[in-house]
């Protein structure tokens with residue numbers, strides 16, 4: 001396929017490289033990042049999008065996505081697909097899809113989970129929103145860049161799935177960390193705590209697969225001085241998106257709200273920026289109830 005790729009940062013570059021390796025013809029554009037090997041550099045987003053069957057965007061946020069969509073949609077062929085893999089607010093995803101439809105372009109929002117490691121290994125999970133024909137057209141690309149793609153319904157539903165998942169993840173990470181810190185103070189050995197919880201009803205991905213306690217459970221960022229992994233500021237971004245969406249539809253999300261508040265303090269005032277999101281554990285270790 002002839003593919004345009006806009007946004008070649010930490011995630012976009014390895015995703016584009018995997019498309020090239022699978023034999024696709026990829027033209028890329030980024031304001032700052034270099035093109036990975038095999039990707040033809042375009043001078044503008046419009047140039048990267050012109051004459052392509054699929055244009056993939058992997059950008060920082062909804063405002064930038066909207067600006068790029070304004071620029072590229074008029075240049076895209078009718079029937080082409082704008083495939084946004086960024087994590088953005090549901091509202092922007094739906095607005096861009098409407099704008100695309102008006103321009104005769106199909107739109108799919110397909111945020112990912114799996115991080116930079118998953119992008120490099122081609123093992124991302126895609127959560128997609130959009131029409132059935134649009135999803136069918138880009139499905140082969142999901143197969144190259146990832147190991148699983150779920151069609152979640154109409155436009156915006158991919159973003160909805162992503163922020164709901166990550167709201168659970170943020171809340172669960174906090175619960176796991178505060179429980180470890182409580183166990184410490186109760187004199188319960190961390191290894192015993194892991195043995196019990198990982199096979200009891202408190203088990204979770206954060207405990208079993210990504211344990212925030214160094215030296216306990218499988219290898220995780222905790223074993224690497226809490227280097228990300230999944231950075232605390234990216235978790236904060238997703239928690240904020242979940243609360244923005246909750247406010248827009250009047251959903252009561254007290255735990256998500258509290259998680260967003262805790263990660264805000266952690267990232268903005270407690271040195272959490274640049275650390276893995278599991279570094280909530282050393283944060284709790286140092287604190288009392290006050």
Ligand code: NAD
Pocket residue numbers: 006007008009010011012029030031032033045058059060061064068085086087088112113114115116229230234237
């Ligand atoms: P990044 O900052 O490394 O990459 C974004 C790229 O977009 C940058 O290279 C930037 O120069 C480029 N860019 C910004 N504005 C542009 C414009 N107008 N035109 C062209 N290029 C432009 O970020 P990332 O880590 O690659 O993340 C990309 C998206 O993926 C984000 O929405 C993020 O939330 C999401 N995501 C990231 C991870 C992760 O672990 N990094 C995991 C899941 C989802």
